[in-house]
Amino acid sequence: MEKYKFYEDLSLILSRTNKVFAVVSLLILVLVFFCWKVQILDYKKYWNLAEANRTRESVIIAPRGLITDRNDIILAENSASFNASIIRENCRDYDRSLGEIGQLLEVAPEDLKTRIAKFESLPLFWPIVVKDNLDVKDVSRIESRRLELPELTVEIDPRRYYPFGSLAAHVIGYMQELSEAELKSEAYPEKSLGDMIGRTGVERQYESVLVGSDGRRLEIVDSQGRSRGETSRQEPTPGHDLQLTLDFDLQQRATQLLEGREGAIIVLDPRNGEVLALASFPTYDPNKFITRFSPQEWMDLISRADHPLENRAIRGLYAPGSLFKLTMALGALNSGVISEQTSFFCAGSANFYGRPFNCWQRGGHGTLSLADAIRFSCNVYFYNVGRRMGIDRIAEHAKLLGLGEKTGIDIPGEKEGLVPTPEWSRSTRKSDWYPGETISVSIGQGPLVVTPLQVAVHTAIIANRGHGVVPHLLMSSDSPQVQPSGAASSGPAAEKIKADLFDKVIRGMWKSTNEEGTSRGAKVKDFGVCGKTGSTQLVSRERAEKLGRTLKTHSWFTGFAPRDNPRVVVTVLVEYGGMGGATAAPLAGQLFSLYKEKNDRPAID
Amino acid sequence: MIDRRLIENVDWFLIGLLVLNSLLGVVVIYSASHYVPGDYHWRQLVFIGASLLALFLLLLVDYQVLMTFSFYFYGAVVFVLLIMLPFGRFISKGSWIKLRYFQVQPSELAKVAIILVLARLFSEYKKNQVSTTAALTSSGLVGLPFILVALQPDLGTAVSFFPLLLGSLILAGLKRNAVIGILILAFLAGIAGWNFYLKDYQKERLSTVVFPSRDPQGAGYHILQSKIAIGSGGFLGKGFARGSQSQLKFLPARHTDFVFSVIGEEFGFLGIISVLLLYYLFIRRLFRSAGKSRDRAGVYIIFMVGLMISFQLLVNVAMVIGIFPIVGIPLPLLSYGGSSLLANYLGVGLVLNVKMRRFANI
Numbered sequence: 001m002e003k004y005k006f007y008e009d010l011s012l013i014l015s016r017t018n019k020v021f022a023v024v025s026l027l028i029l030v031l032v033f034f035c036w037k038v039q040i041l042d043y044k045k046y047w048n049l050a051e052a053n054r055t056r057e058s059v060i061i062a063p064r065g066l067i068t069d070r071n072d073i074i075l076a077e078n079s080a081s082f083n084a085s086i087i088r089e090n091c092r093d094y095d096r097s098l099g100e101i102g103q104l105l106e107v108a109p110e111d112l113k114t115r116i117a118k119f120e121s122l123p124l125f126w127p128i129v130v131k132d133n134l135d136v137k138d139v140s141r142i143e144s145r146r147l148e149l150p151e152l153t154v155e156i157d158p159r160r161y162y163p164f165g166s167l168a169a170h171v172i173g174y175m176q177e178l179s180e181a182e183l184k185s186e187a188y189p190e191k192s193l194g195d196m197i198g199r200t201g202v203e204r205q206y207e208s209v210l211v212g213s214d215g216r217r218l219e220i221v222d223s224q225g226r227s228r229g230e231t232s233r234q235e236p237t238p239g240h241d242l243q244l245t246l247d248f249d250l251q252q253r254a255t256q257l258l259e260g261r262e263g264a265i266i267v268l269d270p271r272n273g274e275v276l277a278l279a280s281f282p283t284y285d286p287n288k289f290i291t292r293f294s295p296q297e298w299m300d301l302i303s304r305a306d307h308p309l310e311n312r313a314i315r316g317l318y319a320p321g322s323l324f325k326l327t328m329a330l331g332a333l334n335s336g337v338i339s340e341q342t343s344f345f346c347a348g349s350a351n352f353y354g355r356p357f358n359c360w361q362r363g364g365h366g367t368l369s370l371a372d373a374i375r376f377s378c379n380v381y382f383y384n385v386g387r388r389m390g391i392d393r394i395a396e397h398a399k400l401l402g403l404g405e406k407t408g409i410d411i412p413g414e415k416e417g418l419v420p421t422p423e424w425s426r427s428t429r430k431s432d433w434y435p436g437e438t439i440s441v442s443i444g445q446g447p448l449v450v451t452p453l454q455v456a457v458h459t460a461i462i463a464n465r466g467h468g469v470v471p472h473l474l475m476s477s478d479s480p481q482v483q484p485s486g487a488a489s490s491g492p493a494a495e496k497i498k499a500d501l502f503d504k505v506i507r508g509m510w511k512s513t514n515e516e517g518t519s520r521g522a523k524v525k526d527f528g529v530c531g532k533t534g535s536t537q538l539v540s541r542e543r544a545e546k547l548g549r550t551l552k553t554h555s556w557f558t559g560f561a562p563r564d565n566p567r568v569v570v571t572v573l574v575e576y577g578g579m580g581g582a583t584a585a586p587l588a589g590q591l592f593s594l595y596k597e598k599n600d601r602p603a604i605d
Numbered sequence: 606m607i608d609r610r611l612i613e614n615v616d617w618f619l620i621g622l623l624v625l626n627s628l629l630g631v632v633v634i635y636s637a638s639h640y641v642p643g644d645y646h647w648r649q650l651v652f653i654g655a656s657l658l659a660l661f662l663l664l665l666v667d668y669q670v671l672m673t674f675s676f677y678f679y680g681a682v683v684f685v686l687l688i689m690l691p692f693g694r695f696i697s698k699g700s701w702i703k704l705r706y707f708q709v710q711p712s713e714l715a716k717v718a719i720i721l722v723l724a725r726l727f728s729e730y731k732k733n734q735v736s737t738t739a740a741l742t743s744s745g746l747v748g749l750p751f752i753l754v755a756l757q758p759d760l761g762t763a764v765s766f767f768p769l770l771l772g773s774l775i776l777a778g779l780k781r782n783a784v785i786g787i788l789i790l791a792f793l794a795g796i797a798g799w800n801f802y803l804k805d806y807q808k809e810r811l812s813t814v815v816f817p818s819r820d821p822q823g824a825g826y827h828i829l830q831s832k833i834a835i836g837s838g839g840f841l842g843k844g845f846a847r848g849s850q851s852q853l854k855f856l857p858a859r860h861t862d863f864v865f866s867v868i869g870e871e872f873g874f875l876g877i878i879s880v881l882l883l884y885y886l887f888i889r890r891l892f893r894s895a896g897k898s899r900d901r902a903g904v905y906i907i908f909m910v911g912l913m914i915s916f917q918l919l920v921n922v923a924m925v926i927g928i929f930p931i932v933g934i935p936l937p938l939l940s941y942g943g944s945s946l947l948a949n950y951l952g953v954g955l956v957l958n959v960k961m962r963r964f965a966n967i
Contacts, residue, residue, distance in 0.1 A: 013905075016776050020776075021892040024915040035926060038832060050837035
């Protein structure tokens with residue numbers, strides 16, 4: 001070979017190289033032959049095997065823990081639900097089959113399309129649930145068209161079921177499918193597309209306790225998606241049950257009382273913070289979330305002007321109005337700016353800082369002592385008290401008595417409310433506090449806002465003569481992970497305010513209910529109810545006009561019973577309810593009387 | 606500095622074939638694994654980039670220099686393999702060393718060291734027939750890492766050292782009787798291994814090559830599923846990312862050792878022919894490069910690199926179509942995995958290195 005002549009002679013090893021390469025080429029040809037045999041000659045055989053021999057991994061959903069009231073009445077359970085699913089790869093003509101399925105299931109084909117679009121990333125053979133909670137009629141209709149519509153299948157799934165529908169919906173919360181964004185956020189590593197999760201209330205708060213761990217099943221399916229037997233199975237572990245502090249009867253009565261109104265009711269045990277009832281109205285049916293809304297239903301629900309999804313008891317912010325006079329009275333006595341005997345003259349109006357402030361009683365109350373001022377809820381008396389105390393001492397006592405901070409209830413979303421101070425005004429509102437505002441705050445108006453639950457806890461602190469509680473819904477659980485919140489503990493109010501001062505204010509509350517006073521609608525014979533009403537001017541006139549209502553005040557009542565050794569606190573708020581004494585107090589009276597009936601035979605007072 | 610003439614002599618066509626094959630792998634890896642977390646296709650792209658960089662770095666150093674230091678490379682590799690055995694429990698998982706961000710498989714890189722050290726040995730050997738001394742020395746040089754890797758235990762990679770030895774011996778001139786003798790010896794070693802070394806699952810795999818449907822849920826399962834995947838692909842295949850066998854997570858190691866089954870199922874016989882044709886062109890170009898070598902060592906290097914890649918291809922494809930036991934050898938360039946990819950790129954780098962320095966005066 002010419003080109004190698006200047007170098008060593010490599011022709012021998014090069015020819016050996018070529019020989020080996022020839023062998024390699026030959027072997028590649030052999031492989032081509034075998035592939036041809038498998039893919040072309042035996043194609044039918046392997047195609048059939050592939051069709052008959054598919055596995056599908058499916059999740060066996062772990063039953064979620066039950067939620068019961070304090071007497072083991074089931075509020076949330078699981079029931080079997082029939083789901084209709086579409087297997088996309090079995091569709092012969094996608095649009096036509098969606099049309100037919102839509103007709104069969106009575107679902108608009110566009111809704112089917114948007115639903116399927118959500119699951120685009122799943123493999124084509126995967127069943128996508130398009131309608132659930134089918135009734136027996138639906139199931140039999142689908143089964144009868146099995147052969148015409150191989151893309152439509154029926155599966156059984158355990159589903160959350162709330163036997164009493166909207167009852168306590170705001171406490172229990174609802175469940176919803178995880179969105180794709182949430183799945184990507186890696187906050188839920190165990191979850192997959194289509195899984196449900198507790199969205200609000202107890203369902204969300206105790207998600208990790210209620211949720212079990214799902215099992216898995218590997219099954220062989222044929223090309224129609226029908227199971228041809230399991231190959232392996234891992235059993236699910238059920239979630240833990242929860243017992244709530246709610247009392248079914250009180251909860252039901254509270255919900256009935258609010259029917260047709262907008263507002264919230266809280267019944268609380270002041271001794272340990274157990275929430276016996278927590279109702280917010282208008283409400284919604286949490287079962288609707290489980291069965292997957294149609295987009296139209298969902299839009300209707302979230303755009304309704306009266307916000308049924310909002311839990312007014314923990315998220316509604318209202319001026320406390322006259323309820324705040326309790327704080328004022330306690331604060332004034334404690335700071336020593338007045339004594340129980342201090343009286344002021346009410347002429348129906350008074351001037352402060354060059355501006356007139358009115359009492360709700362046009363003609364005025366005349367000369368009043370503290371207990372009567374509470375009993376008749378006289379504004380002018382408390383204007384004077386407020387001017388003597390000043391905003392800083394007012395704010396200090398409001399905080400001591402549970403306002404302006406979260407109560408710590410074990411459901412998410414609680415609001416903090418606002419106890420205004422000059423510092424707040426400067427830092428948040430960017431304006432100076434002016435003295436006239438102190439006068440407004442003295443009767444629970446101005447920037448001061450509270451939630452109904454804060455008012456209930458506030459009342460419990462007064463009832464306990466200063467001892468605070470953390471309101472809670474969890475009574476017991478078989479899970480070691482969670483423990484109910486602590487019972488009554490001696491709060492800062494008990495250290496800073498003497499117990500006999502509480503007694504002086506409570507005397508006024510007792511008079512207000514049991515003698516001629518604003519709270520007399522809440523009176524229950526032989527139960528010693530102590531209460532206070534409030535009627536707050538609306539913060540925003542515009543909203544009221546938009547809703548087309550006559551401009552009525554929010555109606556408040558809060559109270560406890562019995563006067564000594566209190567066992568129950570009831571707080572009622574009715575939006576646009578008119579005077580507190582006329583609307584809220586009688587509702588509370590019914591709850592006090594039901595509580596007494598249930599717990600107090602014979603009556604002790 | 607590298608000479609301009611050297612750059613002109615780089616075989617860009619070979620690099621093109623190499624990268625084309627690798628990118629084809631990324632496409633198939635995507636199809637086989639896009640529905641599981643891990644983003645294997647992106648990672649493979651990173652591996653390709655890194656391997657390409659390593660390949661170009663290798664071109665900067667004359668292969669003669671590399672061969673001078675070949676015993677150091679070899680020694681280092683053997684040392685790493687040796688310490689991996691007792692300390693394996695702490696730092697490695699079988700054949701893998703875990704580093705902070707990725708894992709490396711030193712047994713793959715051992716192939717490159719073995720190629721260099723054998724080329725060095727035989728380059729000084731100019732007779733037409735191999736001597737007993739040379740045969741024994743080379744056997745020892747390959748046997749040591751072979752045993753160390755087989756003990757890890759990674760039989761697949763260990764076995765792929767064997768063709769390097771046999772190939773270099775054939776090139777050096779082995780008598781026909783000697784070739785037969787070696788094959789008989791290998792056969793006897795196989796029987797001994799069957800009785801003393803092989804684990805039960807490996808025996809199962811071997812025996813199910815002959816009878817794949819004997820135990821469809823056990824060891825024969827993988828082979829049968831792989832055959833079903835390829836067979837059901839037919840002539841045109843089921844389409845990209847639409848193979849029911851591979852998408853159903855039915856195939857084991859879909860993006861690594863069984864990536865060829867995914868090609869068969871989704872692109873059919875036509876796809877397989879195309880891929881094998883690409884490989885044939887690539888391998889032919891590798892072997893033909895031997896004629897461009899300026900010396901004996903270069904021929905040995907090119908020959909062994911060609912053999913290394915051919916062997917992996919032949920065994921892997923034979924394995925997934927069910928005519929060879931499952932030994933865990935990846936499809937070169939196409940299977941997911943950085944170490945194997947890097948070893949093959951370094952091998953091709955050596956070939957390019959030899960080819961571009963074919964004029965003795967440079």
